[in-house]
Amino acid sequence: MNLRSLRPRTGAVRSRVRETESVLVEQYGDLVRLAHLVLPASLGRHRRVLVAHALVQRALRRAGTARSAPAVPTPRGESGAGDSVERRLLVEVLRAALAHGRRPRMWPARLVPPGVLRPRLPLVLGLRLFPRSGGADELALAQRLSAAPAAARAAFLLRTVHGLPLDAVQDLLESADAPDPAAALRTAALLEESSRRSPAALLASQEFDACALQAGPTDLLRRTRRTRLLLGAAAIGLLTVVTLAVTGDGTVHRPAPGTPAAHSMPRTADLVRTAAGVWDNTSRVDFTAWPTRGSRAHDQDLLDRALSAWTHPRSGTRLHLAPATTAVPPATAPQLLYAGDVGDREVVLFYDGQRLARYSETRSPARDAELSVARVDDADVTTAAAVTLTRAGGTARYLLAPWVAEAGTRDLLRPDVLAHALHVSKDGVTDPVPTVPATASCESRPVLQLRSSPRVAEHHAFLLAPLGDLSPVHLTYTPLPGHGSPPARQPREATGPQALLAWAHQACALPSLRDTGVRAVNNWDFAEQDLPDGGGHAVWTCARADTWRGPGDVTVSFRTSGYAPAVPARTVARARATAACSRFGQHVVAASGWRSPKGHWYALAAGSRAVISLSVSGDVTATKQSRTLAVPASRNPRITVRARLATGEDLDAVG
Numbered sequence: 001m002n003l004r005s006l007r008p009r010t011g012a013v014r015s016r017v018r019e020t021e022s023v024l025v026e027q028y029g030d031l032v033r034l035a036h037l038v039l040p041a042s043l044g045r046h047r048r049v050l051v052a053h054a055l056v057q058r059a060l061r062r063a064g065t066a067r068s069a070p071a072v073p074t075p076r077g078e079s080g081a082g083d084s085v086e087r088r089l090l091v092e093v094l095r096a097a098l099a100h101g102r103r104p105r106m107w108p109a110r111l112v113p114p115g116v117l118r119p120r121l122p123l124v125l126g127l128r129l130f131p132r133s134g135g136a137d138e139l140a141l142a143q144r145l146s147a148a149p150a151a152a153r154a155a156f157l158l159r160t161v162h163g164l165p166l167d168a169v170q171d172l173l174e175s176a177d178a179p180d181p182a183a184a185l186r187t188a189a190l191l192e193e194s195s196r197r198s199p200a201a202l203l204a205s206q207e208f209d210a211c212a213l214q215a216g217p218t219d220l221l222r223r224t225r226r227t228r229l230l231l232g233a234a235a236i237g238l239l240t241v242v243t244l245a246v247t248g249d250g251t252v253h254r255p256a257p258g259t260p261a262a263h264s265m266p267r268t269a270d271l272v273r274t275a276a277g278v279w280d281n282t283s284r285v286d287f288t289a290w291p292t293r294g295s296r297a298h299d300q301d302l303l304d305r306a307l308s309a310w311t312h313p314r315s316g317t318r319l320h321l322a323p324a325t326t327a328v329p330p331a332t333a334p335q336l337l338y339a340g341d342v343g344d345r346e347v348v349l350f351y352d353g354q355r356l357a358r359y360s361e362t363r364s365p366a367r368d369a370e371l372s373v374a375r376v377d378d379a380d381v382t383t384a385a386a387v388t389l390t391r392a393g394g395t396a397r398y399l400l401a402p403w404v405a406e407a408g409t410r411d412l413l414r415p416d417v418l419a420h421a422l423h424v425s426k427d428g429v430t431d432p433v434p435t436v437p438a439t440a441s442c443e444s445r446p447v448l449q450l451r452s453s454p455r456v457a458e459h460h461a462f463l464l465a466p467l468g469d470l471s472p473v474h475l476t477y478t479p480l481p482g483h484g485s486p487p488a489r490q491p492r493e494a495t496g497p498q499a500l501l502a503w504a505h506q507a508c509a510l511p512s513l514r515d516t517g518v519r520a521v522n523n524w525d526f527a528e529q530d531l532p533d534g535g536g537h538a539v540w541t542c543a544r545a546d547t548w549r550g551p552g553d554v555t556v557s558f559r560t561s562g563y564a565p566a567v568p569a570r571t572v573a574r575a576r577a578t579a580a581c582s583r584f585g586q587h588v589v590a591a592s593g594w595r596s597p598k599g600h601w602y603a604l605a606a607g608s609r610a611v612i613s614l615s616v617s618g619d620v621t622a623t624k625q626s627r628t629l630a631v632p633a634s635r636n637p638r639i640t641v642r643a644r645l646a647t648g649e650d651l652d653a654v655g
Contacts, residue, residue: 017060023085024060029211030162031056031093033203036131036210038097038154041146049129049210051100053122059092087172090158094176098150129213131206138207141199143490144191147583151178152187159188160199190646229332266311268303270333271350279402280455286384287337287351287376291402293427294340296348302339306348306359309371310334322374322469323517324549325355338399342389342429349387349399351376356387356470374470375517375548382462382474383519385450395432396466398448400424406451406461409433411444412507413566415500419449435466442508442568448472449495462493463503465521467514473545474520477502480528480539481609491522499523504565506543509555513545521545524581526588527606529628533596536561540606541569542581542588542654551577556590556654558604573655580654589653591616591641593633603633605641611651613644 477499
């Protein structure tokens with residue numbers, strides 16, 4: 001082989017790599033933005049940023065050594081000198097982002113994809129990086145994009161920010177092995193049409209800029225625990241080696257079962273205690289930021305009894321587990337949130353990173369003891385704002401988060417009555433508060449109305465409903481499109497006049513959620529229609545109850561303008577363990593029979609914003625190109641409704 005003949009070829013490759021590197025550096029911000037937008041949000045904000053930078057940097061090797069490809073119009077209308085280089089970079093970045101996390105065909109489902117295990121640069125230790133938050137329009141766009149396929153997100157950015165024509169975008173998607181490029185382009189067109197502001201301006205904002213980043217600390221408490229565990233493991237390993245060396249026979253002497261050495265459990269001395277000011281200087285506003293409070297926080301005997309009830313349950317202690325919650329003792333020493341006297345009981349509250357454990361006992365010699373354990377994983381500024389300490393006589397007392405600046409109570413059935421101030425002790429314990437009664441009567445529906453401190457980014461008022469679990473249920477509201485809501489459905493706090501009026505019609509159904517592990521309930525007014533025969537105005541609502549374990553139940557109802565505030569809305573459909581009315585099921589349709597003020601019966605149907613036509617069948621048959629339908633029918637008609645979406649898909653009714 002003539003080695004001289006290889007020199008020109010090698011020189012051409014090096015020249016191509018240098019040219020590719022120059023274009024990559026020039027287009028780095030746009031390429032990172034593309035990778036960041038295409039990568040799944042399930043990676044988390046920090047990891048998604050690092051993976052986006054890693055994919056772009058790794059694209060240099062493949063794009064620089066690849067052969068020239070047909071040129072596409074250059075992003076942002078620049079000169080055509082670097083068309084093929086820019087195209088190769090776009091294709092490689094897009095292909096890598098689409099393939100990230102994709103499992104090979106024969107790869108076991110229980111194992112993480114091999115691409116995720118590959119070591120990548122950049123590497124960041126001790127810090128968490130994430131883009132800065134944008135405004136309401138940017139957050140609404142991010143919500144819509146999270147529900148769209150990755151290929152559609154890529155097409156949306158290439159069309160709006162890079163300004164590429166449809167055929168060029170389709171060519172890039174096909175070259176990057178994207179699934180169904182035509183469907184991705186159709187979805188991208190719908191995203192573009194639904195934006196109130198210029199999509200290019202929104203995507204160019206800091207919300208989607210993975211190069212202009214905000215830094216925050218990692219979980220300092222968890223890091224400290226891991227350091228202790230590593231040091232402990234190293235000490236145990238060293239002790240084992242020394243023991244083997246001393247005995248000389250290589251025999252491992254195991255401790256007897258049941259001894260502390262055989263099964264080590266957390267000790268009271270190891271309880272994690274958080275300082276009072278941590279919540280004001282952390283990126284995690286949840287239970288990890290709660291300080292240790294209470295007059296008995298240093299009562300060794302009480303803490304020993306409480307921790308022992310969790311780690312070594314006694315037969316005389318009543319155990320109450322929330323749904324989908326285990327009683328397994330904590331692997332490491334939990335965080336002590338509270339220990340003190342509340343009424344006639346001594347109460348201790350622990351948190352192990354996933355669960356709350358509340359131990360309480362009477363102050364009498366009999367020591368009537370009880371342990372309640374509940375899941376609170378992924379709690380936030382609202383769902384970690386209050387914990388039930390005691391319940392007695394139809395009232396409850398709560399321990400409020402340190403970031404709660406104002407506390408009050410209000411009755412959901414009286415939306416026009418302002419909240420009453422609630423007294424809170426210096427340790428964060430409230431006075432007794434009425435709870436939602438378990439009876440079928442609907443005379444009152446008391447809830448907590450709290451307001452977070454201005455020092456917390458999510459500074460706002462919010463409602464919590466006490467429904468029997470350790471954590472009260474967060475109540476939210478999503479208004480009708482065009483009633484002050486962004487283009488995408490985005491729940492907001494249920495403290496405004498419109499939200500309170502909507503909840504007044506749904507509040508009577510809250511007792512059905514008692515002790516069911518519900519985390520939050522959102523009322524979504526998804527449609528409105530004018531009723532025939534002077535029946536006034538109707539609003540259709542989908543109430544979704546999300547649980548801590550994941551699944552959610554929905555109830556669809558409608559109310560007319562003649563309903564008084566405290567009159568419950570009429571339920572027309574129910575569904576259990578469904579994605580309907582969530583960010584993973586953003587379209588809904590329902591139907592019901594209705595009797596007009598003149599005594600005539602009608603079949604009513606309504607769909608959410610993406611519905612373009614409705615078809616009903618059963619006792620009456622009709623089709624209408626609209627989001628709502630009202631046709632004459634027999635008494636109490638039995639009907640089935642089906643909707644057609646703007647995407648061309650069909651949608652069945654809830655339930």
